[in-house]
Amino acid sequence: MTSHTPHGHATHTERARSVAGHAAAVAELLQPLRAADRIETLPLSRALGRGLVHDVAAPLSLPPFANSQMDGYAVRSGDIPGGSADLRVMPPVPAGSSPQALQPGTAAPIMTGAMIPAGADAVVPIEMAVPDHFMEPGRGRAVELPATTPGRFVRAAGSDIAEGERALAAGTCLGPAQLGLLAALGLPEVAVYRAPTVLLVTTGDEVVEPGRPLPPGRIYDSNGTLLEAAMKQAGLTVRRAGISTDAPAELRALLRTECRGVDLIVTTGGVSKGAYEVVRQAMADQPVDFLHVAMQPGGPQGIGTFDGVPFLGFPGNPVSCLVSFEMFLRPALSALLGAPAPRLPVRARLDLDGQGRPLTSPVHKHQVRRGSLQPDGTVQLVGGESSHLMHALAGSNVLVHVPAGVTELAAGDEVEVWML
Structure with a gap:
């Protein structure tokens, strides 16, 4: 994590942090989630999607007899x-x-x-x-x-696995096949990490809960539903605190009321350099850094603690906040707890038919685009670079990665994509 400056703000001369550097900072922030007091032993029927704490050695051979x-x-x-x-x-x-x-x-x-x-x-x-x-x-x-x-x-006896061999490694995400193996070995329960509880707060005077009347100049809140679904899919326990106004004192009061018993606070919006960045203002007396990551979308980020609780501030645009979750929070949890399972990276070739021009990217930024992976192994870009395109996001099944230093890609060029 960067050194803290007065009022929790990064200096104007600070260079943008690399994606890898910010990912490492998030993992460091969440390191306490690996504490011994967060380990629990569950029956196999309740361990789906959890991360394995210890290596498991086979107590018997499979099959146990010829x-x-x-x-x-x-x-x-x-x-x-x-x-x-x-x-x-x-x-x-x-x-x-x-x-x-x-x-x-x-x-x-x-x-x-x-x-x-x-x-x-x-x-x-x-x-x-x-x-x-x-x-x-x-x-x-x-x-x-x-x-x-x-x-x-x-x-033959032991042709699948011999007694004493390692059956599963620590950090394995327990899916159906892994739980089936433990059952075949006669193990009724397993030690796993407790699922973190996240307090999720959407901010902004302009944001309205879906289902309510929409006054002029307002938008419906998609971030809350988007991130809550992504977090639950990743195995997190999510506590929603509704939508906070742009009054810093109200946001601080909301956080203090709702953060008891949570392991992490995540907010959306209010972390950039505008005149009404409520999250930045609310964190003025907290050890929180607001900085820019060399990533598009999702550059503005907040990281630190609020009253001792780990805190992450994501940008307010929907695609930006989801990309932030996929690039930083989800991988950190995978590495620390073994759950959720890491996104599967695959190689695909760009299909730019109909676009009429190559894919371009800022030289110093890691660009993340939405795409649709086709059965023939090509990937078509969905939507443009803008971070508000929810319809394009909904039509995507992969994230397309353009690393920093790559400024242009043509049709047929190979790219890394993450399956969503």
């Missing part, structure tokens, strides 16, 4: 030395049973997933047998089976 990959006959491969052989049929081996050892010259009907009998080393699928259906065991009954090789259609 089992059949097919419905068929468990055999000793050495009993079928040539093209085929007639083997006496033994009692069947259903899944979940503990079979008797297989005697030489015999074949045991076996179901998928059932334990391989001692002495057997292969399975012949039922469709390769003559007859190609299971028979009732009885004196003298035999089945003709083709030659096979040791290990054929047998799932």
Whole structure:
């Protein structure tokens, strides 16, 4: 975090902070979320989307015993030395049973997933047998089976994971597959980080709650719904405090009333250099820096603490505040807590058909554009550079990244995109 200047304002001579530098500052601010007293043990049914605290070693092998990959006959491969052989049929081996050892010259009907009998080393699928259906065991009954090789259609014990191996690494975001693995290992619960609680405040005299009359010169608040949905999707617990006016004293009073028990305060609007920047004014006596990040959109940012509670101030334009969340808050939580899962970065080629000109970007800024990733691996830009285009944002499925130093991209150029 930058050094604090009087009244919490960054100096006018300060250069714009890099995206990486601000991301690191946000991660440092939120470091207390990793404290030991924030760890909780939950049953698997309640751990979806949480971050794993510790490495998990497999307490047993998967599968725990050699089992059949097919419905068929468990055999000793050495009993079928040539093209085929007639083997006496033994009692069947259903899944979940503990079979008797297989005697030489015999074949045991076996179901998928059932334990391989001692002495057997292969399975012949039922469709390769003559007859190609299971028979009732009885004196003298035999089945003709083709030659096979040791290990054929047998799932070896530990072929998925061996006892003692690391099953999941600390910091893993627990999705359905990860929770399924823990269940398969017989683990009923898991240690995870507690989901942070965020106080979300929209600011501005010009902003009106959706559903109310819209006077001239006013706009409906989209930021509150936009960020609340993004935060909840990321696994955060969100507390909405409504819309604050542009009176600094009222905002301070609102924050002090609502911030009890929250882990982070996030505001939207009032962080730039205009005449009525209520968040800047309300934080005048707090250790908060207001600075510019070399990013477009989302350059103006606030970071610090309010009455000891971590604070982030996002810009007021809708696209800017969502980009701020995606670039700074979401990645910090992913790195610190393992949840939410990081956005998946993929490479795509620009499709600029219909635009008629290349994509341009300021040389010293990291530009984030909205785009639509197509099935053929190309990405089409949606909307322009402006940060108020909600309709364009709603039609996007990726964020398109143009790093600082890149000033122009043509059709067919490769770019990094983050899946939304």
